[in-house]
Amino acid sequence: MSHGLVTGVMLGRGEHHLFAREWGWYSGDMTDKTPESAMDTAIKVEGLVKRYRTQNGAAAIREIDFEIPGGSLFGLVGPDGAGKTTALRILSSVMEPSDGKAWIAGFDTHSRPEEVRKRIGYMPQNFSLYPDLSVRENLNFFADIQQVPAGDKKARIAEMLAFTRLEDFESRRAGKLSGGMKKKLALACDMIHDPQVLILDEPSTGVDPVSRRELWALLARVVQEGVTVLVSTPYMDEAERCRQVGMLYQGKLLTTGTPEEIIDALPFEIVEVKARPRKLMRQVVADCGEVHDWHPVGDRLRVLVSGNGNTSRAMDTLARQFYANRLDVVILRQARRTMEDAFVHLVKAQRAQA
Amino acid sequence: MNEYTNAVEAKGLTKRFGKFTAVDSVDFTIPRGEIFGLLGPNGAGKTTTIRMLCGLLLPDAGSATVQGFDVASQPEEVKQRIGYMSQKFSLYNDLTVLENIRFYAEIYGLPAERRATRVEELIEMAGLKDFKHEPTHTLSGAWRQRLALACAIVHNPPMLFLDEATAGVDPVSRREFWDLIYALAGEGVSVLTTTHYMDEADYCNTIGMMYQAELIALASPDEIKDELPGVLVQVDCERPVEASEILQGLPEVHNVAVHGAQVHVTLKHEWQARKIGTALTYAGFAVHSMETIQPSLEDAFISMVMQRQSRATQVPGQPQNRSIA
Numbered sequence: 026m027s028h029g030l031v032t033g034v035m036l037g038r039g040e041h042h043l044f045a046r047e048w049g050w051y052s053g054d055m056t057d058k059t060p061e062s063a064m065d066t067a068i069k070v071e072g073l074v075k076r077y078r079t080q081n082g083a084a085a086i087r088e089i090d091f092e093i094p095g096g097s098l099f100g101l102v103g104p105d106g107a108g109k110t111t112a113l114r115i116l117s118s119v120m121e122p123s124d125g126k127a128w129i130a131g132f133d134t135h136s137r138p139e140e141v142r143k144r145i146g147y148m149p150q151n152f153s154l155y156p157d158l159s160v161r162e163n164l165n166f167f168a169d170i171q172q173v174p175a176g177d178k179k180a181r182i183a184e185m186l187a188f189t190r191l192e193d194f195e196s197r198r199a200g201k202l203s204g205g206m207k208k209k210l211a212l213a214c215d216m217i218h219d220p221q222v223l224i225l226d227e228p229s230t231g232v233d234p235v236s237r238r239e240l241w242a243l244l245a246r247v248v249q250e251g252v253t254v255l256v257s258t259p260y261m262d263e264a265e266r267c268r269q270v271g272m273l274y275q276g277k278l279l280t281t282g283t284p285e286e287i288i289d290a291l292p293f294e295i296v297e298v299k300a301r302p303r304k305l306m307r308q309v310v311a312d313c314g315e316v317h318d319w320h321p322v323g324d325r326l327r328v329l330v331s332g333n334g335n336t337s338r339a340m341d342t343l344a345r346q347f348y349a350n351r352l353d354v355v356i357l358r359q360a361r362r363t364m365e366d367a368f369v370h371l372v373k374a375q376r377a378q379a
Numbered sequence: 380m381n382e383y384t385n386a387v388e389a390k391g392l393t394k395r396f397g398k399f400t401a402v403d404s405v406d407f408t409i410p411r412g413e414i415f416g417l418l419g420p421n422g423a424g425k426t427t428t429i430r431m432l433c434g435l436l437l438p439d440a441g442s443a444t445v446q447g448f449d450v451a452s453q454p455e456e457v458k459q460r461i462g463y464m465s466q467k468f469s470l471y472n473d474l475t476v477l478e479n480i481r482f483y484a485e486i487y488g489l490p491a492e493r494r495a496t497r498v499e500e501l502i503e504m505a506g507l508k509d510f511k512h513e514p515t516h517t518l519s520g521a522w523r524q525r526l527a528l529a530c531a532i533v534h535n536p537p538m539l540f541l542d543e544a545t546a547g548v549d550p551v552s553r554r555e556f557w558d559l560i561y562a563l564a565g566e567g568v569s570v571l572t573t574t575h576y577m578d579e580a581d582y583c584n585t586i587g588m589m590y591q592a593e594l595i596a597l598a599s600p601d602e603i604k605d606e607l608p609g610v611l612v613q614v615d616c617e618r619p620v621e622a623s624e625i626l627q628g629l630p631e632v633h634n635v636a637v638h639g640a641q642v643h644v645t646l647k648h649e650w651q652a653r654k655i656g657t658a659l660t661y662a663g664f665a666v667h668s669m670e671t672i673q674p675s676l677e678d679a680f681i682s683m684v685m686q687r688q689s690r691a692t693q694v695p696g697q698p699q700n701r702s703i704a
Contacts, residue, residue: 233420266639
């Protein structure tokens with residue numbers, strides 16, 4: 026490993042880039058990005074199609090392909106109705122595809138479902154815990170179902186209780202747990218047989234922010250243990266927490282890649298603007314030749330300008346125009362491009378094609 | 380019409396259900412034409428607050444006015460002046476788009492001679508022209524949402540309540556939906572929206588954050604984020620959980636949270652980022668990238684909740700909160 030960091034450490038002390046996006050010191054270390062993922066492919070999907078008999082016309086899944094390396098955290102991101110649940114059901118071997126194939130750890134989900142089920146933990150959106158059983162009894166039950174050897178059971182249950190910090194609640198009935206704790210228990214039950222692959226369908230939906238955060242911290246630990254995690258979510262901000270992302274929209278995969286790759290591929294940068302009076306601000310932005318598009322977010326406007334180093338020029342132009350129009354400028358800065366920006370861009374591009 | 384300056388004024392608004400206090404002394408005002416977001420996890424008291432403001436539930440203490448009318452003593456006056464749209468918008472699936480809007484126009488007692496123009500106006504506004512004669516059940520979620528909005532404002536209410544009404548659709552449709560809301564606000568309509576999805580609240584002018592029946596913050600999204608102490612740095616490195624344990628031991632580090640593949644680190648100063656990057660590399664963790672990020676409203680919410688429970692149970696993922704002195 027090269028010590029590219031040394032240069033950065035010696036950079037001038039007074040250099041407080043307020044909106045610095047990166048630090049120079051690690052630039053030499055970008056080569057080996059995912060060393061732990063040099064393992065085998067954990068999940069593979071090829072030409073997957075699912076048509077439901079009841080639906081008129083469009084398929085729920087329309088020829089999707091992706092591959093998830095072992096030990097990765099992969100997020101399948103998309104709005105309600107995009108086809109996330111269908112894809113996960115097929116991968117969990119609880120549903121047959123209409124066309125195409127899916128493999129878990131090399132086993133075809135269609136022809137070798139029992140091999141697949143041994144290796145996965147699957148948490149559907151409406152997971153079923155037994156509300157009348159205690160936390161421990163639920164774990165015990167799932168351990169039996171998953172045929173955890175009798176000798177390992179006790180240790181494994183203790184491990185799962187510790188992992189999810191449910192030790193103090195082990196005798197509480199599942200039905201009496203808070204929403205966040207129920208999710209954690211479901212996660213523990215799905216992991217009781219030490220699966221290689223964990224498939225979670227919208228685990229963070231309907232969970233309060235503190236529990237949501239805890240859940241993502243837990244997922245990070247699972248991944249660090251070497252488990253491959255495939256998680257679906259309708260929340261774009263959660264996509265950034267994944268090592269790799271697949272964006273699903275109307276049954277099609279818009280893109281796959283690391284969050285960085287997806288964002289770097291965007292043909293624009295974003296400038297955030299807040300100035301008063303609001304109406305005049307909109308006017309100035311709308312009239313600015315260097316602005317491709319903009320949309321309001323609260324009192325601010327998020328303004329799309331072309332990238333490639335033109336951003337500061339566009340910001341200069343905006344600043345001059347605001348000044349000339351005697352606007353009171355509160356914010357004028359380059360903003361981070363988000364996964365939502367990427368999603369919106371890709372959907373618009375697709376619509377333009379159609 | 381009576382004189383009023385604020386669309387909503389709530390003072391000490393309180394609701395109890397038996398021993399349980401669902402809303403505890405909540406104060407806020409919504410100026411005319413503003414979009415106010417009531418934010419908080421499920422069960423925080425948002426829906427109960429809305430129901431009191433709509434004149435559907437009587438407050439146990441405190442008072443509130445909507446469009447200048449008291450919600451307790453003049454609920455009928457209030458109801459005439461509000462539009463209400465909830466997550467489970469009540470549309471009639473067997474009726475067409477047009478029939479749904481017409482139905483609501485009749486329910487709200489729109490005079491027959493104005494009905495046809497208003498219905499057309501709403502179809503135009505919501506962009507539903509091409510679907511006019513489609514049965515509602517064939518519409519996608521995003522179009523149903525627009526139809527529900529059209530139905531909720533058929534009687535031109537100056538005050539609109541959106542109860543968890545904006546979630547679940549794709550981001551493009553969500554932005555388009557907000558464009559409609561901004562257009563209404565531009566015409567002077569005041570809006571109160573609730574959401575448990577923190578990102579959504581960025582679209583509001585002012586936010587009230589609710590937690591366990593109380594209003595724990597009241598400010599603009601920017602002000603709320605700016606009040607967070609320190610600088611938030613997102614670190615993308617290998618083995619983030621182990622890395623977070625190293626980071627927690629560093630004197631510069633105020634707070635560490637693991638978000639899936641990323642670690643969020645709160646520092647006092649931005650220049651300290653270099654130091655922690657160096658520390659991680661020397662400890663054998665390849666750092667892929669680091670950048671300062673603006674805290675999200677969720678970060679702000681969690682920070683406030685943590686402060687409140689500082690002595691209560693620790694939450695994993697937020698293991699340490701050192702003072703930032």
